[in-house]
Amino acid sequence: MLILGIETATTQVGCAIGGHEGVLASVHAAKGRRHAEYLVPSIEFACERARVELSEIGVVAVDVGPGLFTGLRVGVATAKSLAFALRVPMIGVSSLDLLAFRVRFSGRLIVTTVDARRGELYYACYRQVPGGVQRITDHLIGTPDDLASELLASGEEVLLVGEGAQRYPEAFDGLAKVELVDTGDSYPSAEALVELAHASALREQFERPDVIEPIYLRRPDAEINWAIRDGR
């Protein structure tokens, strides 16, 4: 079963095609947040490189965030419209899970991060289990300093991953047991998306296109302001 993976949760745009033989082709571009402009041509290009017709795709997988709201909506709207038009099922995977997948061979506590803007990070914690890693927290949002205090309090050896934390190295400088990975693997990748989705596809964990939505973790400002004014 061929899977098309679409990833737009950060400033990077990516897509990949693969299946049981692994990833056949992938395209990534990270320039200027032009998700809507790059994504569909990237999919066409990946299909060409993989020598696959779009009609051969059996599953559309998408990174559902957390991440950049507009980027996520471009990715999710594109992915679900493709799945709808091709009449195939979908698989949604979190951006933080994708980051953890790349460092799944570490025995340390894995903490993955995505930039949430406004001085905050989206993050989640993972532990190694047989065959991969397992998320042991919800998707969370907080400042780099909040996260640093949590990590210090845990007293554990930590592998800290992702462009979110990389943006605030000073927050994690003084933590002896925390290694901030600052090379490669800092963006969620479309290849990891295809690999993770393949595992879900084998277990037939599919979703319908009309129910796949981004993980926002933050309410719209207007709603928050309204709630404050209204005392809710």
Add this chain to the structure above:
Amino acid sequence: MNEHLTGAAPVDAPVVDESTIVLGVETSCDETAVACVRGGRDVLSSVVSSQVDLHARYGGVVPEIASRAHNELIIPVMARALLEAGLDGEDVDAVAATTGPGLIGALLVGVSAAKALALAWDVPFVAVNHLEAHLYAGFLEDPDLQFPMVVLLVSGGHTLLVHVEDHGRYRLLGQTLDDAAGEAFDKVARFLGLGYPGGPAIDSIAMSGDPEAIAFPRSMLGDGLDFSFSGLKTAVVNHVRANPQVATEDVAASFQQAVVDVLVAKARRAAEATGAAALALGGGVAANSLLREQFLGACAEDGLHAFLPSREMCTDNAAMIASTGWYRLRRDGATPLDCGADPNERLATT
């Protein structure tokens, strides 16, 4: 303006005729809409899901809330538009979407969805300007509508007088220098505590008021074909502050009369100046009952062919996008799939 609208070479030259079915997608503001139109005129389905209730408590459209709602509604609305038209994806010959002007996050949901459909069905994608689509809305209901004509386009975001010389040939005659007419209705309704959206609220309460009770200014009535509504809004606020006992009905009726007087007078003058034989109304404010009545009266007096779209065709919908997409595809060919959205996209004028 996007390059693709200035006549980039067609991707390929699809055959566009009376049997060509275009699926249109519109998400520029707070309506999620998808429609299927055959041959540019025959509306097979037109589904509009309004988010007005989601934004009402904020007194205006909240961009982030609108974008989230579009993303949730786009697939169900798309599915219903195909179902109501009795079509399968294979029957669709091209996909059109609004690329601007509008709210950028909202536009991108529709553009992304439309490009994905075009890719999956292997049919051309066509970028459509929202303002141009409003100009085309008239053709969907009045096959006798002929060029050249003058269109008064009045909505929450726009107030334009356009001379439509031919398909794709538009001359901008006048526009608002500050607030759009619909925006003035929203702001005044909000100030008067009449709720959101302001147009229908003022329209209905004004029925029981005296339009001559207060002599609000007719802004820029004497000067050219441009509009200005922010002074009128200020005049309403000042009058109510100075006369707290004034009846809200009278304020609403007098305000509405002042707006309509200016709109109708300038539309007439534009028709006279261009020698156009027809005058058309478009945009959400065209649903206002006083505007409709006085517009028809003016056209009758001046011997102009009047065109008043139905309420469904005045407000944002995707049938007008699909229709414009058909004409645009026939004239300019497909739009490349690397196109994005432009929140400030202008109407291409001559």
